[in-house]
Amino acid sequence: MDEHEISKAVVKRLPRYYRYLGDLMEAKVERISSGELSNLMNVTASQIRQDLNNFGGFGQQGYGYNVRYLYQEIGKILGLDKVYSMVIVGAGNLGQALANYVKFEKRGFWIKGIFDVNPRLEGMTVRGIEIRMVDELAQFIRDNEIQIAALTLPKAGAEEIAPILVENGVKAIWNFAHTDLKVPPDVVVESVHLSESLMQLSYRLNHLDNK
Amino acid sequence: MDEHEISKAVVKRLPRYYRYLGDLMEAKVERISSGELSNLMNVTASQIRQDLNNFGGFGQQGYGYNVRYLYQEIGKILGLDKVYSMVIVGAGNLGQALANYVKFEKRGFWIKGIFDVNPRLEGMTVRGIEIRMVDELAQFIRDNEIQIAALTLPKAGAEEIAPILVENGVKAIWNFAHTDLKVPPDVVVESVHLSESLMQLSYRLNHLDNK
Numbered sequence: 001m002d003e004h005e006i007s008k009a010v011v012k013r014l015p016r017y018y019r020y021l022g023d024l025m026e027a028k029v030e031r032i033s034s035g036e037l038s039n040l041m042n043v044t045a046s047q048i049r050q051d052l053n054n055f056g057g058f059g060q061q062g063y064g065y066n067v068r069y070l071y072q073e074i075g076k077i078l079g080l081d082k083v084y085s086m087v088i089v090g091a092g093n094l095g096q097a098l099a100n101y102v103k104f105e106k107r108g109f110w111i112k113g114i115f116d117v118n119p120r121l122e123g124m125t126v127r128g129i130e131i132r133m134v135d136e137l138a139q140f141i142r143d144n145e146i147q148i149a150a151l152t153l154p155k156a157g158a159e160e161i162a163p164i165l166v167e168n169g170v171k172a173i174w175n176f177a178h179t180d181l182k183v184p185p186d187v188v189v190e191s192v193h194l195s196e197s198l199m200q201l202s203y204r205l206n207h208l209d210n211k
Numbered sequence: 212m213d214e215h216e217i218s219k220a221v222v223k224r225l226p227r228y229y230r231y232l233g234d235l236m237e238a239k240v241e242r243i244s245s246g247e248l249s250n251l252m253n254v255t256a257s258q259i260r261q262d263l264n265n266f267g268g269f270g271q272q273g274y275g276y277n278v279r280y281l282y283q284e285i286g287k288i289l290g291l292d293k294v295y296s297m298v299i300v301g302a303g304n305l306g307q308a309l310a311n312y313v314k315f316e317k318r319g320f321w322i323k324g325i326f327d328v329n330p331r332l333e334g335m336t337v338r339g340i341e342i343r344m345v346d347e348l349a350q351f352i353r354d355n356e357i358q359i360a361a362l363t364l365p366k367a368g369a370e371e372i373a374p375i376l377v378e379n380g381v382k383a384i385w386n387f388a389h390t391d392l393k394v395p396p397d398v399v400v401e402s403v404h405l406s407e408s409l410m411q412l413s414y415r416l417n418h419l420d421n422k
Contacts, residue, residue, distance in 0.1 A: 011414055015407035019389060042391070078410045079417035093308030100304055101405070109409060148412065172416040174409060178230060180253070186419060190412035192403065194312070196226035198320060198385060199289045201359065201401035203222055205383040206290035208397060 006054050013051055014074055016041065021071035033064035083108045085146045089161055090153030091116035091124075091131045094176060098150055099126040112144050117157070134161070141168040150174040151181075221262050225285055227252065228262070232282035244275035294319045296357045300372050301364030302327035302335075302342045305387060309361055310337040323355050328368070345372070352379040361385040362392075 020041055024032060034052075038045035052070070075081055086104075088095045091114050098104070099114055114131045116122075121131045132140065140146070149165045151158045151173060158177030165173060172188040175181055181189050231252055235243060245263075249256035263281070286292055297315075299306045302325050309315070310325055325342045327333075332342045343351065351357070360376045362369045362384060369388030376384060383399040386392055392400050 012411065014414070015404070015410040018410065019404075019407070077414070079413035080410065082413075082417075084413065084416075093304045093311055097304035097308055098405070103406060104409065107406070107409075109413075147416070171419075172412050174412055188412060188415040188419065190408055190415065192405065192408050193226070193230075194309075194403065195314060195318070196230070197401055197403050198315065198318070199226040199229065199291065200223065201383050201385055201399060202290040202293075202295065202320075203225070203288070204399040204401065205295075205358070206293075208382075208399065 010051050010054050014078055017051070018071065018074045018078060018080075021067055021074065024067045025071055029067055031064045031066050037065070080107050083110060084148050085110055085112050085144055086148040086150065087111070087113045087115060087137070087141065087144075087146050088150045088152060089115045089134065089137065089165075090151060090157070090176075091118070091121050091126065092152060095150070095152035096126050098152065099129060102127075109148065112146060113140050115140075116153075137161070138164055138168045141165065141170060146170055148172045148174060150176065152176045155179040217265050221265050224262055225289055229282065229285045229289060229291075232278055232285065235278045236282055240278055242275050242277050248276070291318050294321060295359050296321055296323050296355055297359040297361065298322070298324045298326060298348070298352065298355075298357050299361045299363060300326045300345065300348065300376075301362060301368070301387075302329070302332050302337065303363060306361070306363035307337050309363065310340060313338075320359065323357060324351050326351075327364075348372070349375055349379045352376065352381060357381055359383045359385060361387065363387045366390040 020037070034045040034048045037048055041048070052065070072081075086109050088098055088111060091099075095114060095116075099111055104111070111129055114126055114129050115134050115137050116131055117134050119133065122133055124131045141149075146168075147170065149170045149172075151161060153161070155177045158175065158179055158181065162173060162181045162183060166183055166187055171186070172190070173181060173183065175189050175191040176194070178193060178195060180191070183189055231248070245256040245259045248259055252259070263276070283292075297320050299309055299322060306325060306327075310322055315322070322340055325337055325340050326345050326348050327342055328345050330344065333344055335342045352360075357379075358381065360381045360383075362372060364372070366388045369386065369390055369392065373384060373392045373394060377394055377398055381398070383401070384392060384394065386400050386402040387405070389404060389406060391402070394400055
């Protein structure tokens, strides 16, 4: 299989398949047809078949999909069969929300450290993880071979911290700041812009006929 | 102008234009050419012209765009010229992060109440807003004509609360739970699935050549 051919649109849909298949596994469902999955996910059965054909199909005529197998294969494609070392930079409510979300660890994302600039937070812990000061960040990243950093701090701070992350070996930034970070081509930035999501909501609320 | 013709892809890009134009205004920039905006935003100038032509253009040959005017017009399209009454259901870290984000109020999203099921949080306040118990939610929504609800609670809770919101008049749900809520066609759901965003990041980290 040539993964280069997988379109961005398909990749964007994979986590949703993964979520539904995980729910099915929890509900002890062992196999499912594309028609049933289609009803559940509210997308067409042909879309499902097309999407999953990108990865060799996984389905068998007359049997449907083996839920656990498909879940595992999509997990591998998404890189969830590996373990990642992660830091959170910004120990405010949002940083703490991420640190408290245990499911990330189940998926292989290990939060090794939490950093902040506020000296009043130094030494406090979130779910057993000590909050450290940002001046220790560079050394910590190198010592712990951190691959992923979540940036949950304001724009100016994020722009200041991003180069430190990159220089010390971080390969992926999960960016919650309201800015598009500039990074070298071998570093990934995945942004969650909450304000922009709220604007989409307000647009759709005002154009309900165009929902 | 017929807004029905605006594609979803364009609408998705509008908040980013709005963010850049806001930054330009803060930097006291009064006008900008599509070429300059293109460099800044890292999209092609023709894309920018095409996108903004959807709304009548706003640009003048040889002058470029008037930053404040364009900012205001895009704001209107996004519904940011209005005021919305909002509640947050789920007073954990994520709910508190939203409640503490003052910029939402500047954009017209007024947080009128925060709700939770945990009696230990009752009466506590976040930025002056009292945390109330979920059994008061229905009455509160009606009394305060709440239009938008942010759901920052686990999946099962979100699925339980969504019908209460809808029955009492909420028209838009900003959903942070890991589930696709089922609502009537006249209600908007805009979801932020953090786990799925992290999976996109890990996919891209593992397929850097395909970034």
